[in-house]
Amino acid sequence: MDLGFIITNAVVLACIYGTLAIGLSITWSSVGLINLAYGFIFALSGYGAWLGAQHISTNGVVVVACGVLTGALGGLLVCALAFIPIHDKPNFTVRGLIATLAISLIGGQALLAIFGPRAKNLPEIFGSWKISLAGVVLTADKVGNVVVSIAVVTAVLMWMRSSRRGLEIRAMMMNPHAAAIVGIGVRRTGFYVMAITGGLAGLAAVLLSQTYYISPFGGLAPMIKGVSIALCGGLGSVRGAVIAAVLLGLNEALTARLMGGQYVLITQFLLIILILLMRPRGIAGILDRAREA
């Protein structure tokens, strides 16, 4: 019973954080940007979904779509502000880091100014049913979270495997210089990548809002977790991010259960340090060929 609870919680968290981490990972390895504005996109799409629920419909599909679309728009905004002007200037990695951090701070304050400090909550998009499976109670939001995030991430990865735009993005992830030679427009691909990863952030925001409230700075903690999972999995590796998400999700659920919620970040980072000590490139790192090579 208790074990089942821990495992279901771990899987739910792994799915949500994994979605974020995969988004960050793809951004880093294809456009070379560590997107610190990801938390802002996350919060923004939470508010987008909230507005959709207030004004359009409280139907789950509509709310999710609103969140994902807002996230994609946020990604485009970050791309236009922090990628296009500086991507071929010297020291892009550091400048991009600072630019996205600035967007994150300004954006958070803007959200605070517009929507006020009171946290918002989204309707229960998956309904409020529950099923009992072998003694473990599965609530609607848990099942919904897992199914939706796995389905969307799989769809994105399949699209990247099979379509031409996906081929462009993967080519750019592996060798940006050769991608330019082949004729792939770095800026256009940047917009695709940022829109897709922004959409993933939006999805994660809506899914996580089934558990937490939406607040102007509510994206920071998920972003930190996403970044650390992406680092832990090896920036640029989707498989590594998935494995790391499962590991860290399990850790978070176990810690919250056994020691208490306040220790989650401590054990989280201890685990990450431990993994990076043993595997400096993360679980399945391809950092050697990702950017600096």
Add this chain to the structure above:
Amino acid sequence: MDAAAIAAPGGAPAKHEILNVKGLSAGYGPMRVIHALDFIVYSGERVGLVGLNGHGKSTLFYAIAGLTGWQRGSIRLNGVEVGRTRSQGPGRFTHLVVRQGLALIPQGDEIFHGLTVGEHLDSGAFTPRAWRERKQRKERVLAIFPPLVKLMDTPVGRLSGGERRMVSIGRGLMAEASLFLVDEPSLGLAPKAGKSVMAALMSVELGSSAMVIAEQNVALLEGKVDRIIGMHVGKLKGEASAALAFQTRREL
């Protein structure tokens, strides 16, 4: 006729300028590698560009593709101006030059190590027309490089040096290009493999397109290209038609 870019029907089409470079200077940061260079390539022509290491052969190719640190001067590709004065942003406009009909086959292995050979060839077919015709184009490339047939699903990271070079050149040939710039195709390959790569390049039907091959080993080019041009400290020096080149004797 599909794939007119590479395999044109027989008969000599009217000769016209494919590439016209005027007053091109280019370099990286404070370093100036190419000095006010003029260079014309006509259609249906195979030009050899020879010169020592560090004399600007690769930089000339990169400048045509817009990949140098900075550049100025006029580059006309198929009559369209693609050169521009640029002080930064290498690669920002490369895709536009590629769309204009350039296929750059870079030095060494600029490959995507995780993509399979098949995906690699797809990635070379960048223009919409080439993408639609990619099946026929792939077959043609495979006819030039038969060893790739059974490697189509292998990640390129696992191939040998010669096979990678074949993939790299094949990727260039997939493009719907009127100008092929081939940078040191034999570099780093065993003499035998280098010769066969060169033979494959010579077997490509140019039709109305043109090919420039940069090479350090003149012996590999002699008698096989229409013109040989020397390159020395960032300038073109001396030119010999293939007939003249025939008369010199060299040991491999």
